[in-house]
Amino acid sequence: MIILGLTGSIGMGKSTTAGLFARQGIPVFDADRAVRQLYQNDTAVIRAIGARFPKAVRAGKIDRKALIEAVHGEPQALADLERIVHPAVAAARQCWLDAARARGERIVLFDIPLLFETGAQSQVDKVIVVSAPAQMQKERVLARPGMTEAHFERLHAAQMPDQEKRRRADFVIDTSKGLAHAARQVQSILQQLEENRSPSRTQS
Numbered sequence: 001m002i003i004l005g006l007t008g009s010i011g012m013g014k015s016t017t018a019g020l021f022a023r024q025g026i027p028v029f030d031a032d033r034a035v036r037q038l039y040q041n042d043t044a045v046i047r048a049i050g051a052r053f054p055k056a057v058r059a060g061k062i063d064r065k066a067l068i069e070a071v072h073g074e075p076q077a078l079a080d081l082e083r084i085v086h087p088a089v090a091a092a093r094q095c096w097l098d099a100a101r102a103r104g105e106r107i108v109l110f111d112i113p114l115l116f117e118t119g120a121q122s123q124v125d126k127v128i129v130v131s132a133p134a135q136m137q138k139e140r141v142l143a144r145p146g147m148t149e150a151h152f153e154r155l156h157a158a159q160m161p162d163q164e165k166r167r168r169a170d171f172v173i174d175t176s177k178g179l180a181h182a183a184r185q186v187q188s189i190l191q192q193l194e195e196n197r198s199p200s201r202t203q204s
Contacts, residue, residue: 001100002107002193003123007115008130009159010152011141013175013182017130018111020179020186027100031112034092035085039064048084053077072154086118093123107193116160116168128189129169131162132176 006021008014015032022028038045039062049067050057056067071077093110100108109128112120121127132140141152166172173185 001105002197003097003125004107004109004193005115005121005124005127006109006111006130007113007127007165009137009162009165010113010155011137012130012132012162013140014111014113014130016179017128017173017175017182017186018109020183021109021190023183024186024190026190027105027108029093029096029108029110031089031093031110031114034089036064038085038088038092039067042088045084045088049081052080052084082118090120107190116165121168126170126193127168128171128173129162129165130173130175131166132174134162136176137162 004021004026006014006018008017018028018030039049046057046060046062049062053067053070056063056070058066067081071081097108110120110124112118115121115124115127138152141147141155142149171189173182173189175182
């Protein structure tokens, strides 16, 4: 099995690109979706977050907006949250991966926004970074409902620079030229992987 890690900064088109892999029949583990599910259904995670951030729990669920407000501008609070959430996400990812292996999947993809920041690149065989010019990135993000330039700048500053992500990548997908162009890049990557299959360092 080949495990791909997909990442990219905000506004680069990562989620759309993950969908293009899914269209090619590649199973996708969505880390953001896993976090949302934990916040809604995992009693241990909800209890741990509630103990650290009492105002973030409402009606037995995590209120994401309240949680964001609680950790904003507070590095220690954010670190505390990550210590709760990251192991739970990793456990969910491993369970998902075990099921994919049992089904005999040849290629799978982890969609992880903070792939490098959390050290998850060590868990994949190839890293794919989604990228676009900085001005296009900014325009995309500012077009989102409720987004302000100040908020964008805070999010942008908190992420690893796009240039560094591209430097560390095995493949870079340029999303600046439309969906069809991105889809062709996805197909090319999958073709290269199939043509150059070798034993995976993560295969058990």
